[in-house]
Amino acid sequence: MTDLDTAALPATPARTEQPAPRSQQAVSSGGRIARSLLKHLMLILASIVMIYPLLWLLVSSFRPTEVIFRTPGLWLNELFVQNYSEGWFALGSPFHVYLFNSLVVTVGAVVGNLVSCSLAAYAFARLKFRLRTLWFAIMLVTIMLPIHVIVVPQYIIFNLLGWVNTIIPLVLPKFLATDAFFVFLMVQFIRGIPRELDEAARIDGCGHWQIFTRVMLPLMGPALATSAIFTIIWTWSDFFTPLIYLTDPTKYTVPLALRSFLDATSGSNWGAMFAMSIVTLVPMFLVFLFGQKFLIRGIATTGGK
Amino acid sequence: MSALFELTSLKGSRARTPEEKAARRKEAGRDNLAGYLFLLPWLVGLVVITIGPLIASLYLSFTDYSLIQAPEWTGLENYVRMLEDPRLHNALRVTFIYVVVGTPLQLVVALGIALLLNEGMKGLAFYRSIFYLPSLLGGSVAIALLWRQLFGTDGLVNQLLRLLGVDATIGWVSDPSYALWTIILLHVWTFGSPMVIFLAGLRQIPAMYYEAAAVDGATRWSRFIRITLPLLSPIIFFNLVLQVIGAFQSFTQAFVVSNGTGGPSDSTMFYTLYLYDRGFGNFEMGYAAAMAWLLVVIVGALTAVNFLLSRFWVFYDD
Numbered sequence: 001m002t003d004l005d006t007a008a009l010p011a012t013p014a015r016t017e018q019p020a021p022r023s024q025q026a027v028s029s030g031g032r033i034a035r036s037l038l039k040h041l042m043l044i045l046a047s048i049v050m051i052y053p054l055l056w057l058l059v060s061s062f063r064p065t066e067v068i069f070r071t072p073g074l075w076l077n078e079l080f081v082q083n084y085s086e087g088w089f090a091l092g093s094p095f096h097v098y099l100f101n102s103l104v105v106t107v108g109a110v111v112g113n114l115v116s117c118s119l120a121a122y123a124f125a126r127l128k129f130r131l132r133t134l135w136f137a138i139m140l141v142t143i144m145l146p147i148h149v150i151v152v153p154q155y156i157i158f159n160l161l162g163w164v165n166t167i168i169p170l171v172l173p174k175f176l177a178t179d180a181f182f183v184f185l186m187v188q189f190i191r192g193i194p195r196e197l198d199e200a201a202r203i204d205g206c207g208h209w210q211i212f213t214r215v216m217l218p219l220m221g222p223a224l225a226t227s228a229i230f231t232i233i234w235t236w237s238d239f240f241t242p243l244i245y246l247t248d249p250t251k252y253t254v255p256l257a258l259r260s261f262l263d264a265t266s267g268s269n270w271g272a273m274f275a276m277s278i279v280t281l282v283p284m285f286l287v288f289l290f291g292q293k294f295l296i297r298g299i300a301t302t303g304g305k
Numbered sequence: 306m307s308a309l310f311e312l313t314s315l316k317g318s319r320a321r322t323p324e325e326k327a328a329r330r331k332e333a334g335r336d337n338l339a340g341y342l343f344l345l346p347w348l349v350g351l352v353v354i355t356i357g358p359l360i361a362s363l364y365l366s367f368t369d370y371s372l373i374q375a376p377e378w379t380g381l382e383n384y385v386r387m388l389e390d391p392r393l394h395n396a397l398r399v400t401f402i403y404v405v406v407g408t409p410l411q412l413v414v415a416l417g418i419a420l421l422l423n424e425g426m427k428g429l430a431f432y433r434s435i436f437y438l439p440s441l442l443g444g445s446v447a448i449a450l451l452w453r454q455l456f457g458t459d460g461l462v463n464q465l466l467r468l469l470g471v472d473a474t475i476g477w478v479s480d481p482s483y484a485l486w487t488i489i490l491l492h493v494w495t496f497g498s499p500m501v502i503f504l505a506g507l508r509q510i511p512a513m514y515y516e517a518a519a520v521d522g523a524t525r526w527s528r529f530i531r532i533t534l535p536l537l538s539p540i541i542f543f544n545l546v547l548q549v550i551g552a553f554q555s556f557t558q559a560f561v562v563s564n565g566t567g568g569p570s571d572s573t574m575f576y577t578l579y580l581y582d583r584g585f586g587n588f589e590m591g592y593a594a595a596m597a598w599l600l601v602v603i604v605g606a607l608t609a610v611n612f613l614l615s616r617f618w619v620f621y622d623d
Contacts, residue, residue: 039421040428046418047435050494054438056461057451068454072464120347128333129340133315139347140312142355144547146554146604148577149597152584153361154354159372176350183347184308208339237445239557244585255446255557262450262564270454277447288441292434295441299498300505302307 061274068270080271084279087272091257091264092249095276098257102236105170105253109235110228112174113182117227118220120177121186122212126198143180147240155244169245170238170253174231182227185302189223190216226298229291233284254280307543313612366595371588383595393596395571396579397603399485403575404552404607407492412544415496419503420533433501440497448491449561453478456487478562481572488558488573499544506540507533535620542619546611553604556581576600 060068062079088095123129124136158169177183197219198211206214217224239255246252249260258280261273288295341348366383368376387393418436422429442448455461456477466473477483510533518528534541556577559567567574567582580600584593 039424043418043421043428043432047432050439051435053451053455053461054442057447069459070464072461072468116346116350119343119345123340123343127336127340127343129337129344130334132333132340135344135348137312137315138351140308140315142351143308144550144608145355145359146550146597146600148554148580149362149601150355150358152365152590152594152597153358155585156361156365156372156590157358173350173354175346176354177347178350178354180347181308184311208336208343212343233441234444237442239444239446239560243560243581258446258450259561262561273450274454277450281442281445281447284442284445285438288438292437296433296437296501299501 057274058278061271061278063271065269065271068274083271083275086269087261087275087279090269090272090276091260093252095257095279097250098252098254099279101167101251102254105167105242106232106235108167108171109174110231112171113177113179113227113231114224116175116177117179117182118186118217118224119212120183121190122208122216124183125187125190126195126211126216127208139180139183142178143184151240151244158245164245165248165251166245167251170235170241179231181302182231185227185298186220186223188302189220193219222294222297225291226294229287229294230298232287236280236284307547309543309546310539362594362597365591366598368591370590372590373588376591379591383592386592387595387599392571392574392579396567396574396576399572399574400553400576402485403489403492403555404549407489408545408548408552410489411493411496412499412541412548414493415500415544416503416537416541418496419500419507420529422500422504423507433504436500437497440495440500443491443495444557446557446561449558452487452491452558453562453564456483479569481569484563484569484572488562491558491562492552492555499548502540502544503537506537510536538619539621542611542615546608549607549611550604553600553607 055074056072059074059076060071061083062076062081063071063083064080067080091098120139124132124139154169155164158164163169173179193216198215201211201215237255238253239259242253242256246256249257252260258273258276261269261276365376367378367380369379369382370376422432439448457463458474458476458479460477462477463473463475475483477487514532514536515528518532523531554577555575559573559575559578560581563569563573563578567578576596577600580593580596583589583596
């Protein structure tokens with residue numbers, strides 16, 4: 001009786017007690033290899049489908065536009081770098097102006113989020129004050145509130161204050177912890193820090209401010225990193241808010257500039273547009289590369305909002 | 306877990322005796338001053354950036370306001386107009402198709418890949434990165450522009466189809482019957498972030514359940530149906546709720562793929578696009594505010610429906 005036979009006839013092995021487990025093992029390991037190969041094959045196929053458009057975008061950014069439209073492959077015969085030099089100066093301002101605008105907004109947003117959200121998170125996670133549960137519930141609801149319902153009055157207010165066409169509407173809210181998702185993320189993290197640490201500091205005579213700056217913040221590294229990375233990626237690619245508040249092309253952030261390629265070149269200079277798309281994606285890709293660990297842990301523990 | 310989960314499980318423990326109540330009250334206010342000081346930036350933001358505008362937009366929804374003259378009270382006029390506005394009905398239809406088709410499709414793909422990746426295989430980190438990357442970049446204008454090319458008349462998709470011998474001459478993004486589907490596809494392409502959540506959830510299922518089932522001779526399929534799905538159902542549910550809320554508000558992709566028009570012939574006119582068009586294209590701020598409130602009501606209702614339905618399929622293991 002071969003191993004295969006016993007597997008095919010599961011009803012019989014009752015009598016031959018000894019070989020049964022061995023045969024099971026042998027079959028399952030053979031099956032396991034086949035299964036594993038099949039699985040890798042499926043995953044590799046899926047990976048190619050997922051990543052091909054991005055690779056093709058990268059390669060095409062080094063091709064003349066007319067070649068882009070007849071070359072589905074990834075092979076490059078020559079590096080057509082003119083796309084980059086043309087794209088850089090195709091709009092009203094050179095592209096580094098937009099990169100700089102985006103950088104300013106992004107840095108502002110990161111600083112704002114880290115400061116304001118960590119303060120609120122410390123209060124929610126550690127301090128006892130009246131109505132805490134109510135405020136906490138409100139905070140959780142605001143995470144899910146559609147921004148469109150507040151954007152009209154917000155625009156009216158910022159317009160009255162004369163702040164339309166400045167970066168204030170893009171940055172100021174971040175200093176007021178309006179990205180409540182990060183408050184929640186940090187609360188989750190602080191809950192995991194042993195209370196003994198801040199109680200010991202309290203006994204040593206530290207006030208809340210000292211506990212926050214000397215005990216909490218140094219321990220909150222991973223949560224701060226995750227928040228910073230998400231803020232960078234969301235702010236860098238945010239399109240809706242700048243679209244509403246920035247009308248002067250010299251103040252455009254990168255997404256608005258990219259979009260205006262459609263009007264500036266009547267959407268025909270794809271080579272230049274692809275080149276500048278790559279320029280805007282590279283910073284995001286780098287952040288992804290180096291911050292992946294924090295990103296994945298962040299979504300896995302908070303359930304991505 | 307999710308903020309949503311936290312919200313549904315919030316409850317204050319009750320004090321019994323008057324002494325306990327008094328002690329608790331004292332305890333509750335222990336750090337009153339410090340608490341509110343730490344909370345100050347958030348509180349200011351809540352009032353000025355969130356709740357204030359929320360109330361203002363409710364008021365504006367009963368007015369006619371174009372930014373130039375003061376708002377003029379018109380009662381229910383905006384709401385009546387919504388009932389009769391065919392473009393609004395179309396926008397609702399388009400958005401519903403997007404949400405109802407795109408969200409489940411994206412979640413099924415995310416779950417499928419997560420299951421494949423979960424079995425402790427080599428190269429997990431590599432695959433996970435590849436699948437996650439698109440969900441990070443997918444919201445950007447660069448990717449939306451790329452989509453415009455991919456699904457254009459001579460775009461990559463048609464080029465590949467021609468390689469396969471198909472006479473592909475359709476401009477997918479310029480054809481009203483296909484344009485929305487290209488955006489749904491873009492949505493599905495960004496399945497990485499729910500996939501990561503599923504992977505984390507799958508890790509939480511104790512291995513002993515599977516071992517016990519294997520001893521009892523359960524097949525892979527019945528293990529999936531009887532162990533994995535029930536134990537993962539709370540996570541599927543929260544993914545579903547959050548993705549529905551998010552999908553209903555999506556804006557950038559449709560805006561860029563259609564170059565701000567919601568076209569061709571309004572086939573990608575998402576609800577938020579139409580809202581933007583009314584409010585910031587035509588400066589009908591009152592009407593836009595009413596639309597925004599309808600959005601809140603719809604999203605709230607969908608979430609409530611999800612919660613009601615969850616009783617029949619979500620399983621809590623405690």
